[in-house]
Amino acid sequence: MTPDLHQLSATKLARGLQSRSLSAEAVARACLARVAERDGELKAWVHVDENLVLAQARALDQGPVRGLLHGLPVGVKDVFDTHDMPTQYGSPIYTGNRPNADAAPVALAREAGAVLLGKTATTEFSTFQASPTRNPRKLQHTPGGSSSGSCAAVGDDMVPLAFGAQTAASIIRPAAYCGVVGYKPTHGLISGVGVKPLSHTLDTIGCIARTVDDVALFAAALSGDKTLTDLPAIHKPLRIGLCKPHADQLLPETHAVMELAAKKLAAAGAKVVEISLSPDHAELTQAHIDIMAFETARALSDERLRHWDEISAGLRGVIDKGLQMDYAHYAAQLRYAEETRATLPALYGRCDVLLAPSAAGEAPLFEAGTGDPTWCRMWTLLGLPCVHLPFTQGPQGLPVGLQAIGPLHRDRALLTASRWMLQQLTT
Template identity: 40%
Template sequence: MIQDDLTRLSAVDAARAIRDGRISSAALVQACLDRIAKTDGQIRAWAQLDQDIALAQAHEMDRIRKSGKATGALHGVPVGLKDIIDTRFLPTECGSPVFAGRQAEANALIVDRLREAGAVILGKTTTAELAYLHPTHTTNPHNAAHTPGGSSSGSAAAVAAGHVPLAVGTQTGGSVIRPASFCGTYGLKPTRGMISRSGLLRTSGSLDQVGVFANTLEDMGLLTDVLSGFDAADPASFARPRPSLLEGARSDPPVAPDIAWFDMPYHDRLSEDARDGLDAVIEALGARVERFDAAPQLAGLTDVHKTIYDYEIARQMEQLVADHGATISSEMRAAVRRGLAIGEDQYQDALAVKETADAFFVEHFNDFDAIMAPSASGEALALSEGNTGDAIYCTIWTLAGLPCLTLPLLVGSTGLPIGVQLIGAAEEDDRLMRTAAWMLRSLAEEK
């Protein structure tokens, strides 16, 4: 039985219904476009949207299915792409007037992977300027006076608003996990190197990673499995088999998972409602969660992340700032000045510490299935505060390249969503998904 509102279908259900001929891709895409037309005047999640291009893709997917040819894992399912991901058929403007009307000569590799899987690229979602700090005009679907987070602002907002079942973003600090938390969606940044970055705006070669947004755990797994694969042109990519995240989301753990919680010194930045909610989750899971005081070396990794990020983004953006001056935001100009003041020795020392962090977490996950942590400081900030929120709750895990996801489990004091983050072992993303599925079931049983 297919519900009347096709925009409420999960990606897994939509793909199955299209393959079975119970709905058409064209009908699903039109439903998404209608919802966007009705609600995006306030949310403003989309940077590029061409109805004719979207529907042409959908009709082609329907023609392929009717002809009896092979169908892909996302056949006919619409997906939104953060507007730093190159597409030949839509402009890629990176949230900056500097790139207005920019047309890429080739698709990013992940765009070709999506199309090979039969996905319909619905459009390009908004991003903070150059995927950094200066906010875009997007609002939070739950309350238009609040930020959706950043820098993957439009991807989170579009999924939360029911514009599209799936969207792709990127994370260099906390740009997937935080907006997913603020908008009440599921968000996942897989292991560094799982997904190609070729054809994406580069801000930090050491830290940039691709992530996804969805409304179910299974949908996140399905999209990540489609995007994953080796890319010889990406130095972070690895030529090894990848775990199946969809299979992980559908699996039961052999034994109840063990989860660690680190009391970090910066947890004093948590809002009261976020702290109370996280404590309630820990209490509900009982003996499965073990709390630790964070060693100073662990908490200090946030500074290591900052050094690497500042150094690398400055060198990526130095010429752009020099050429375009006041067209670039004050946040980016300040980042370039700050990063250029970091010497080579300091940068190399930070990279060396990063390598030791990678080794620490290998040892840690011998004893624990996951780490639990805040996804963000609390509810989405008011737009009047002029920023997209604090990324500190994500930076250590991004630095170490670990898979991390956020579950939309909590509601704050004003009714806005708050996520709970889980972090897993590198290249064991399926194990992380399995642990997340167990946690969702366990908490549901406690209610």
């Protein structure tokens, strides 16, 4: 059966839109119809203006091809400022807020020809207070956070591309729970100007889609690195380091998926070796927690001083912890992270890419919260590029996969390896 337009990958849609065999309006209408059909129960979107969407699409159909994203519908996480839509940061403090300008990545997406379909739901300021969004595979479960609406919308075929932003686990974990590809680039690859900040050390802008080629296309338009649109074939055996954390919190399905991945990738010709991280690396999770608390307490100073009662209890606790933290401790944690980062070339001398858990296991029930970010904190702190690879299911029929982690500033190589691994893991 031929897929409907809303089910096609971004790269397939792009080919039709660039050649004019597809119209931007037809693609936009297909996505809008899917939103109308499903979002009443999924709640992935906080703002969709059909007239605005169709006006963007018609303008693109009447003019020249604009760029890499010409006519592609994109979901915008609601911590990214938009000049023509409300931006409310998942907080009642900003109800009805209308910025005067687009965030830099939003402006770049428009310049490349994207059709902004609307604003996707986020947790409060990209932290831990859940949005109303449900998991597209089973509504009783969480989609994860904080890029909950973006991952749910992509996972439910409402939109082929969506923005994400990660400070702890906010792209990789919801991508894992919703069964989509999440790409957290090397820290700083994509500008975060105009995105509500939490932590200048950690905040990373990224991409959510259904295929590795799709996130690479999106990132190429946002970063300026056009080589990402042409991922090369792999001609020599990939060296894969399998990172098995010594942690009781990992659920059986994650242990099983790591064994499955090792077996299938080795059978496909990869050289799979187990990587045991040194005991010092366990301290990186705490360093991440401390740095995030210290910087979040200061990034949200206006909200803290003028709207304390409208901040959730959980976030107030993080802010209190950050304000009570001694600066010398914060600085020491930054130095520790930098010292660890300096050891990475030796680690990547042994392998081309790491494979590690994206989450403890399948998505928890909605009432249990947005999930444990532990499995992403270390990689976020180190600034490394990460790609979630969705390729199987757990015992409840919910998605399970792993994240691939590459060397700093080797995003193209990571995306190339990720595409190859996902092909082997899904065949």
